[in-house]
Amino acid sequence: xxxxSIILFLLIMVFVSGECFAEETxxxxxxxxxxxxxxxxxxxxxxxxxxxxxxxxxxxGTKGYLGSVKDAIKIMDKSLDAAVxxxxxxxxxxxxxxxxxxxxxxxxxxxxxxxxxxxxxEGTLLKHFADEATNQTVKDPxxxxxxxxxxxxxxxxxxxxxxxPAPYVNNPNSDPTSIRG
Numbered sequence: 072x073x074x075x076s077i078i079l080f081l082l083i084m085v086f087v088s089g090e091c092f093a094e095e096t097x098x099x100x101x102x103x104x105x106x107x108x109x110x111x112x113x114x115x116x117x118x119x120x121x122x123x124x125x126x127x128x129x130x131x132g133t134k135g136y137l138g139s140v141k142d143a144i145k146i147m148d149k150s151l152d153a154a155v156x157x158x159x160x161x162x163x164x165x166x167x168x169x170x171x172x173x174x175x176x177x178x179x180x181x182x183x184x185x186x187x188x189x190x191x192x193e194g195t196l197l198k199h200f201a202d203e204a205t206n207q208t209v210k211d212p213x214x215x216x217x218x219x220x221x222x223x224x225x226x227x228x229x230x231x232x233x234x235x236p237a238p239y240v241n242n243p244n245s246d247p248t249s250i251r252g
Contacts, residue, residue, distance in 0.1 A: 100221050120184075124243040141177065155220050
């Protein structure tokens with residue numbers, strides 16, 4: 072009887088520890104940044120168009136990595152959770168959304184994304200933004216100075232990152248002037 076109890080205890084420990092490991096998912100954030108943006112609502116969601124796009128995308132994970140916006144768009148082939156942070160003359164607004172159907176024009180430096188409000192966020196990578204989300208949209212493009220989209224990617228981050236992360240990795244609200252286009 073004592074052996075059966077020990078075996079049962081060990082089995083429970085294996086299942087519980089396996090469940091804990093399953094909670095940890097690999098992932099990273101892709102930061103897309105531009106200047107002015109417009110937000111047009113429709114019956115199926117909204118369209119966010121960002122002009123003055125920085126040609127570089129920052130991959131934020133355990134290492135920092137810069138890539139092109141064109142390459143970042145390639146990995147955004149499905150609906151993904153994202154935080155949209157719009158900074159303007161009157162402050163800052165943060166919204167949690169799902170983004171899909173990205174279209175990037177390198178010549179015009181313009182990115183268009185389909186967005187839908189995110190009712191509830193279950194992940195960990197955008198938790199900082201979920202805590203401060205206002206879900207208000209700045210509608211006047213004349214007051215918008217900077218638009219950032221932090222996209223959550225559930226894959227292993229790129230292997231060829233730099234060992235020392237960029238300064239904005241630990242503080243997503245800091246100004247990543249090193250990647251400004």
